[in-house]
Amino acid sequence: MTTQEREEADILAGEYVLGTLAGAERARFEARLAAEPELRVLVDEWTNRLAPLADALPAVEPSPEVWRRIEAALPPRVSAAVAPSLLSRLGFWRWSAIGGALATAVLALFIAFGPKPLGDADHIVVLNDAQGKPAVIVVADVRTNTVAVKQLAAAPPAGRVYQLWLLADANQPPKPIGIMTPAAAVPHAMPAGLKDALPRASGIAVSLEPPGGSPTGLPTGPVLYHGPVIALAH
Amino acid sequence: LTHEELATRLEAPLGTIKSWVRRGLLRLKGCLER
Numbered sequence: 637m638t639t640q641e642r643e644e645a646d647i648l649a650g651e652y653v654l655g656t657l658a659g660a661e662r663a664r665f666e667a668r669l670a671a672e673p674e675l676r677v678l679v680d681e682w683t684n685r686l687a688p689l690a691d692a693l694p695a696v697e698p699s700p701e702v703w704r705r706i707e708a709a710l711p712p713r714v715s716a717a718v719a720p721s722l723l724s725r726l727g728f729w730r731w732s733a734i735g736g737a738l739a740t741a742v743l744a745l746f747i748a749f750g751p752k753p754l755g756d757a758d759h760i761v762v763l764n765d766a767q768g769k770p771a772v773i774v775v776a777d778v779r780t781n782t783v784a785v786k787q788l789a790a791a792p793p794a795g796r797v798y799q800l801w802l803l804a805d806a807n808q809p810p811k812p813i814g815i816m817t818p819a820a821a822v823p824h825a826m827p828a829g830l831k832d833a834l835p836r837a838s839g840i841a842v843s844l845e846p847p848g849g850s851p852t853g854l855p856t857g858p859v860l861y862h863g864p865v866i867a868l869a870h
Numbered sequence: 871l872t873h874e875e876l877a878t879r880l881e882a883p884l885g886t887i888k889s890w891v892r893r894g895l896l897r898l899k900g901c902l903e904r
Contacts, residue, residue: 650895651873656887658872682895685902 649678763861771861785820803839
């Protein structure tokens with residue numbers, strides 16, 4: 637490569653990492669990337685330069701209005717036939733700054749509760765692990781007093797259970813609301829008091845506890861997953 | 871966002887956007903290598 641070719645390749649690598657290089661230009665660059673190790677070095681350099689900038693940007697949280705619009709856009713009944721249009725919608729969300737977290741949450745909802753209409757829920761909680769990966773999804777409908785808890789994370793270690801906690805606010809201790817079981821993924825009646833407490837709660841957390849749950853009424857093991865309560869407007 | 875999407879959003883010609891991105895990348899590289 638001449639100096640000029642190298643400069644040109646360096647800019648292309650920057651645009652490639654930045655994501656502005658698209659279409660045929662991107663395909664051409666990717667083809668060169670496979671054949672030219674020098675380009676791979678340039679791409680790695682740009683990744684190292686740009687990644688800290690992406691990390692420094694604040695996360696963009698979807699507003700309640702976005703949830704309302706998603707709901708309005710969803711068909712009343714979810715079936716296999718609507719899946720492709722949902723995926724194309726997700727393409728839009730990924731493209732917009734709202735991005736990954738929301739797409740993941742919506743996608744996880746459909747994986748977890750595919751045949752069940754989303755219109756039956758008025759509160760959802762996506763509990764993430766320390767890496768931000770969804771681990772547990774809680775879908776609740778306080779109007780009908782039903783709740784379903786879907787576990788996406790691996791099963792707890794032998795001799796331990798996952799216990800769910802309702803986080804009211806900073807001034808109140810977490811309230812135990814149940815032990816996670818595979819059967820909880822099927823919509824069932826809410827534990828007593830949850831119907832009134834859930835809409836006012838800030839979030840739900842999961843801790844690792846001995847069989848039967850924490851003996852003290854407060855989490856005794858590590859809090860592994862947590863997420864905010866999201867109210868869906870109806 | 872691609873060059874085309876940036877051009878639409880910022881209502882600027884595609885060539886201008888490409889040149890902005892190019893200048894920005896060069897300056898960023900210059901800053902980080904100093």
